[in-house]
Amino acid sequence: MPTLHLEMHPGRTVQQKRAFVREVTKVTAETLACPPESVDILISEVPRDAWAKAGKLLADA
Numbered sequence: 541m542p543t544l545h546l547e548m549h550p551g552r553t554v555q556q557k558r559a560f561v562r563e564v565t566k567v568t569a570e571t572l573a574c575p576p577e578s579v580d581i582l583i584s585e586v587p588r589d590a591w592a593k594a595g596k597l598l599a600d601a
């Protein structure tokens with residue numbers, strides 16, 4: 541089964557996440573030719589003080 545992982549900062553509403561998983565599931569099922577029921581999406585919310593880029597925490601940028 542396709543399993544998609546999304547890592548992003550906290551702050552999106554549940555409505556935004558609901559719309560995201562609905563649309564991404566639809567596109568995944570169409571493009572990968574699999575049933576929507578087989579598509580899992582895991583959303584992880586990583587705060588800016590736990591995410592670094594180029595050696596710097598995003599919270600410090």
Ligand SMILES: O=C(O)/C=C/C=C(\O)C(=O)O
Binds near residue numbers: 593
């Ligand atoms: O990596 C960055 O500079 C920005 C990442 C942004 C997100 O993950 C987000 O908007 O959730």
